Amino acid sequence: MDSIETAYLEKTPRSRAAFERAGRVMPSVAKGAYYYAPYPVVIDHAEGCHLYDIDGNRYTDFANHHTAQILGHRHPAVLEAAEEQMRRGIAVGAPTGVETELAEELCRRVPSLEKVRFCNSGTEATLHAIRLARGFSGRPKIAKFEGAYHGSHDAVEISVAPDVTKAGPADAPLPVPTTGGMSPRAVEEIIILPYDDETAVERLVATHWSELACVLLDPRAGVLPPRPEFVRAVREITRIHSVLLVFDEIVGFRAGTGGIQEVYGIVPDLSTYGKIVGGGFPVGAFGGRKDIMALLDPAQGPTGFSQSGTFSAHPVTMAAGLAMLRQLTPEAFAHLNALTDRLTTRLQMGFDDAGFAAQIVSSASAFSVYFTDRVPRTYRDLDATDKRNVRRVFLSLLNQGYYLSAGLAMNSLSLPMTEAHIDRLTEATIKAIGEGQS
Ligand SMILES: Cc1ncc(COP(=O)(O)O)c(C=O)c1O
Known part of the structure; x- marks a missing residue:
């Protein structure tokens, strides 16, 4: 066992015991994303931009619950809104009005x-x-x-992280299921497009448009920020071929x-x-679009569509979400984006000065670290990065008190963070890579 893992074991004996207990009643963890080897730290409580584990270790949280906790933990406005709603009724099986307020806030933004x-x-x-999209267009397939x-x-968990030896040519990728147990039909109903290649996207959409209900685009390409011209080209191609664009x-x-559509100037x-x-x-x-959303409107008589769910529009969620969005002012985003720029610039300088073949890429106050000497632009670039030391670097960061996502991809910042947090993470990451490589 190496010294990084030994230090981790010494710092986290209670987490280890908790992991062994959990494994008696669950397949090791309660959800896949919780796992990393040798076992995950178990969190006792969280406050601001920090997590505290059951062994008494403190971590600066750069994972933020899979990027969701943009305000950090236990923000007073969110706590108050959720508590107030719980006092009025937790789940009441009827509209409460708070869902309308959240919908108004989203539509306004x-x-x-x-x-x-x-x-x-x-x-x-x-x-x-x-x-x-399928119902509105009357077309069966989607593209992603x-x-x-x-x-x-099943419709979308395809070609998420495919083995490129099975994924066909880069400019005409083949659909590859991501997990066992999916419907064998799923791959027949999807067209896979390559990022950063508008010529290939144009060709594929022009070939398949008459069966395509929509193109689904995450304009961050995981965390890679795609070229604005590429995103605009996807909007133009879908418009020309009358294929709906889902962002x-x-x-x-x-x-x-x-949101990110405002950044790219896309509708x-x-x-x-x-x-x-x-x-x-x-x-x-x-x-x-309201003409598409009208398919879900029961007040217009039967449309043949339905969408509901026992806990959909849960009032506590709606109240907490509204409180969170109200904190996300232009100034809040300016703070987060400035910190992201600082981290990206300083960490990349640190990698270059230390001679590490490493890249930080960031988008929308989320960031990833990859081991490669060239800036990745597509999934195939990411696939070719060196993954051998990712786990050691991640564990070294945990040992130093920094909680990132286990693959070092999809980390994020939170509002309580300051330049000092960013600069300390920069130093710790350089140290971790030095340790992780040795
Ligand atoms: C871009 C994107 N789309 C969809 C999802 C799925 O969201 P959820 O995990 O809430 O089902 C995620 C989750 O990480 C995501 O990052």
């Missing part, structure tokens, strides 16, 4: 949102957006980009008050949301 609906996760949001994640349902803003809504037909929109509670939302 995002001009392309004429109408919205709520659900429980980003997964559900993309599922419903795709159903709407290679390397993009849009949730865990996945589930992480990108961190970019600014109008999509439908958009999907999750994460920060629920104030730290489970949430999804989708919306866009």
